Amino acid sequence: VSTNIAETSLTVDGIIYVVDTGYVKMKVYNPKMGMDALQVFPESQAAANQRSGRAGRTGPGTCWRLFTGGWRRVGAQMGCSNEVLTVVSMLSVPSVFFRPPDRAEESDAAREKFFVPESDHLTLLHVYQQWKTNGYRADWCSQHFLQHKGLKKAKEVRTQLLDIMQQHKVPVISCGTDWDTVRKCVTAVEPEWLAELGPMFFSIKETHTSRLEQRQKERDARSKMELEMTKVQVEKQAAAAQEAAKEEAVRERQRTSIAMTGSSRPATGSRRRFGL
Numbered sequence: 001v002s003t004n005i006a007e008t009s010l011t012v013d014g015i016i017y018v019v020d021t022g023y024v025k026m027k028v029y030n031p032k033m034g035m036d037a038l039q040v041f042p043e044s045q046a047a048a049n050q051r052s053g054r055a056g057r058t059g060p061g062t063c064w065r066l067f068t069g070g071w072r073r074v075g076a077q078m079g080c081s082n083e084v085l086t087v088v089s090m091l092s093v094p095s096v097f098f099r100p101p102d103r104a105e106e107s108d109a110a111r112e113k114f115f116v117p118e119s120d121h122l123t124l125l126h127v128y129q130q131w132k133t134n135g136y137r138a139d140w141c142s143q144h145f146l147q148h149k150g151l152k153k154a155k156e157v158r159t160q161l162l163d164i165m166q167q168h169k170v171p172v173i174s175c176g177t178d179w180d181t182v183r184k185c186v187t188a189v190e191p192e193w194l195a196e197l198g199p200m201f202f203s204i205k206e207t208h209t210s211r212l213e214q215r216q217k218e219r220d221a222r223s224k225m226e227l228e229m230t231k232v233q234v235e236k237q238a239a240a241a242q243e244a245a246k247e248e249a250v251r252e253r254q255r256t257s258i259a260m261t262g263s264s265r266p267a268t269g270s271r272r273r274f275g276l
Contacts, residue, residue, distance in 0.1 A: 018055040018063045020048060026094055044092055045160040078185045080175035081165070083125055087186060089158035090124035096150040107145040114144075121186045122179050128154065 024047060025038045043051075048065070055061030090096070099107045114130065116122035131151050134140040141148035165172060175181045 013058055015054065016056050016059060016061040018051055018061070020051045020063055020065045022048070022065060029095065041092060044157045045164065046156065078175075078181055079173045080178075080181045080185050081170065082172050082174040083179070083182045084185050085158055085161055085165070085172070086128050086154075087121045087125050087182070089154045089161060090128055091121075092157045093150045093153045094147075096124075096127060096147045096154070098145055098147055100145075103145075110143075110145045116179075118179075119183050119186070122182060125179070125182065127151075 020043075022043055023040050024043045026041050027036045028039045029036055052063035052065075055063045097107070097111055099111075114123055114127045116126055127146065128151065131137075131141065131146070136151075136155065138148040140146075141151060162172065
């Protein structure tokens with residue numbers, strides 16, 4: 001089964017089959033724990049190609065992919081597929097911000113210049129667009145405390161996703177400065193999908209009806225558990241009573257046996273007379 005490690009140049013002899021799940025684990029900052037944690041993300045096309053290359057390095061091989069490679073057209077339908085493409089690319093790489101301990105205040109001030117209060121996705125979009133406006137320069141990234149390597153990787157992912165969109169004839173449409181459309185698009189997903197992929201960040205809020213149903217299920221479960229516990233208790237009591245009856249029967253037989261052993265038999269025949 002392929003992982004991020006399997007995308008490296010590591011070669012294992014005899015491997016002819018690779019199972020690609022279509023997901024990767026990347027280190028992201030968890031605000032609830034206050035530390036970095038591994039989070040599951042969909043893999044990029046480059047990662048998929050790397051994984052398929054692990055199969056049959058020393059001979060013919062096969063890569064089995066557990067996904068269809070379909071592409072959602074939500075961005076195109078809402079008229080912001082170009083911006084959504086950038087956001088998805090930025091989400092596919094680790095955080096592009098870095099914060100040197102000896103220059104923490106400067107890096108925080110630089111980060112605030114890109115900050116968009118309405119959405120973290122728009123913040124990433126703003127960073128990428130500013131980097132593009134400044135000619136994708138590495139020195140500009142250093143001045144603004146941005147990881148040039150991460151941005152370059154996001155640019156590569158974006159190019160690959162753009163090729164996929166063109167292959168599937170998905171139109172690339174820009175919404176310009178109307179970023180509210182982008183906000184609506186990036187949130188136009190199933191809540192169950194968010195809760196499954198990002199349980200540390202997302203959860204599904206229950207409605208009044210679902211809460212009542214949940215409470216009823218809990219009550220039914222408690223009642224069932226109480227009945228089972230009562231049944232078990234009755235069975236235990238019955239078993240104990242049966243065991244006590246057996247022990248009492250054994251003691252009764254022992255008492256009867258002792259009484260019969262200690263009883264005297266009556267004398268038989270005539271008495272013998274002594275003397276003259």
